[in-house]
Amino acid sequence: MEIKLIIIDDHKLFVDGLIAVLNNEIGIKVIGSGNNGSELFKLLEKGMRPDIVLLDINMPILDGVSTTKLLTKNYPKIKVLALSMHELSIDVTEMLDAGAKGYITKDIETNELITAIHAIKKGEQYFSENLPKDIKKWFYKEHSTKPYLTRREKEILNLLANGRTSLQMAEKLKLSxxxxxxxxxxxxxxxxxxxxxxxxNYIFKNIE
Amino acid sequence: MEIKLIIIDDHKLFVDGLIAVLNNEIGIKVIGSGNNGSELFKLLEKGMRPDIVLLDINMPILDGVSTTKLLTKNYPKIKVLALSMHELSIDVTEMLDAGAKGYITKDIETNELITAIHAIKKGEQYFSENLPKDIKKWFYKEHSTKPYLTRREKEILNLLANGRTSLQMAEKLKLSxxxxxxxxxxxxxxxxxxxxxxxxNYIFKNIE
DNA sequence: CTTCATATACCTAATTCTAGGTATACGATT
DNA sequence: AATCGTATACCTAGAATTAGGTATATGAAG
Structure with a gap:
């Protein structure tokens, strides 16, 4: 039984390359691809049912986190394997909290990707080996709580992104x-x- | 006569994918690959002579700019096609000043890459079509005049935008x-x- | 009632940042 | 030769930030 994959990444070159590589693997078949979350949902609406979606984190129109949330909610049987350039804990946190079952960075070897795909299919979680142990440990520890920012926290982040010091924020918000x-x-x-x-950096990359 | 390529990128997955794609192209042959500039020079020392090197900008050990400079100096017949995630003007400037003949981002279509490779082989310069016109225009305008911020200053700004402290930057750049x-x-x-x-804030609003 | 989430506030101490100043070295230009 | 721009390096001192901890108040939910 082949593992059916959809690859979603805004870098077409990367997608094409991955398709070429993975379609040479026994037991794996790429059944579709796209460049943003919206395109994924279009495929799913047409009845396409992958086992696993390889999903890039940073994408236009509908990004990785939002896509994962919607996917996990509406298509709970489909598993997400998150793809990123970096081992940033922010990215790991957000994707895994959104429902991704694994997280790999783009500098892993092809055979590690194959390993990850099979692990995810088996119902296991998978983190790429180059991901620092403390991030993985931190995730297990933090997984029961949502890293959700409160209204006030967001307000302060916004002022921070505009270059304000704590003192300036305090004055503006009439707080200590x-x-x-x-x-x-x-x-x-x-x-x-x-x-x-x-x-x-997080604000500009995640909120804007 | 086939165009001989070497692909240098620290993301093995990407390299593998590109090799798979490009080796299917008539007139193009990938004769080698590596994950950083040092590996490229090892291949060249063994006598390997590509027409074009597809070279990632951000790499460990020996990065894209340094590699391009050394390559341009020591192997002037070999042309560099720069590969990057972003259309950052810093990256464009540095790579082109270092001697790269073209600049493409990783989200272009495969066939555009083929076009770029052929253009570079013909001795032309190539910029990916998704590169904003103003960056290309800016390059031509700025190429003869000194930028307001120095090369080093831009480099430091870029690290700052990625959340690095002065100490971390010092370590990375081997400075005090x-x-x-x-x-x-x-x-x-x-x-x-x-x-x-x-x-x-300035960086995100003015450069990206 | 208790518990929880959020908001507000404070203290301590170490680290980092900013801004003033100093200096030398090197390559390019005049 | 002198000058200039850039890079590198250092010192001082105050301001700002981070990270550990403490606490109370309020409203909502169980």
Whole structure:
């Protein structure tokens, strides 16, 4: 029985390459592909039913996280294997919380990808071997809580992205600087990001 | 006469995929591959002589820019086609100044890549069609004049936008933390921005 | 009632950042 | 030769940030 795959990635070159490689593998068949989450749902609406979707995180129109959430909700039998350039804990967190069953980075060997696909098919979770152990450990620990940002946290993130200091935010929101710092501390903890510049990066890449 | 290619990219999956695709193309043959600049030079030292090197920008050990410079200097007949995730002007500038003959992003179609390879072989320059016109225009305009921000300053800004601390940047660039701080100070002064978060904001709004 | 999530606030201490200043080295230009 | 731009490096000191901890108040839910 072949494992049926759909590959979704905004880099067509990458998609073409993966299709070429995976269709040479016994037991695996790529039945479809697309460049963003919307295209995936179009395929599914036509009745296409893969076992696993290889899904890139950063995509236009409908990104990896949103796609995964919708997929997990509407097509719970289809498993998501997340693909990313980086081992960033932000990315891992978001994709796995959205329902992905595995996470691999694009610099793994082809045979590791095959291993991952088979593991996911068997119902296991799979993390690429180059993913730091502490990230995997952190995930298991954090998996029962949603890293959801509160209204106030988002408000503070927005001001941060506009280059404001805690003191400036405190003045604007009529709060203590300590309150701002506490919210910031909570944000760092929830998102697993250690620097304020990393937070701004996160905002631009995830919210905009 | 086949166009001989070497593909250098730290993402093995991508390399494998590209090899599979390109070896199916009439007139093109991938004669070698590697995951960083050093591996390329090892192949060249063994006597391998490609027409074109498809070269990723971001790589460990010896990155795209350095590789291109050495290649252009020591093997002037071999042409570089730069590969990147992004249309960042920093990347374009650096690679083209280093001697690359073309610049493409990884989200182009396979057939556009084939077009690019043939153009480069013919001695033309090639920019992927999805590269914003203003970047290409900017390149021609800027190629004879000095950029306001120096090469090093842009490099540091880019690392900052990825959430790196001065210490991390110093480690990455093999410099003193003091040197990084001096460049940062100069950047703040030139751009009139007082916070690092403000700088990241500037980068995302003005460069990407 | 208790529990939980969120908001507000504070303290401590280490790290990082910013901004002022200093300096030398090197290559290119005049 | 001098000058300039860039890169590299350092020092000082204050401001800002991060990360550990503490606490109370309020509203909603069980």
């Amino acid at each position: 600087r300590y309150t701002i710092d506490t919210h910031r501390k909570n944000i760092h903890k929830k998102l697993g990001i250690k620097t304020n510049t990393g937070l701004v | 933390r003091y040197t990084i701080d001096t460049h940062r100070k100069n950047i703040h002064k030139k751009l009139g921005i007082k916070t690092n978060t403000g700088l990241v």
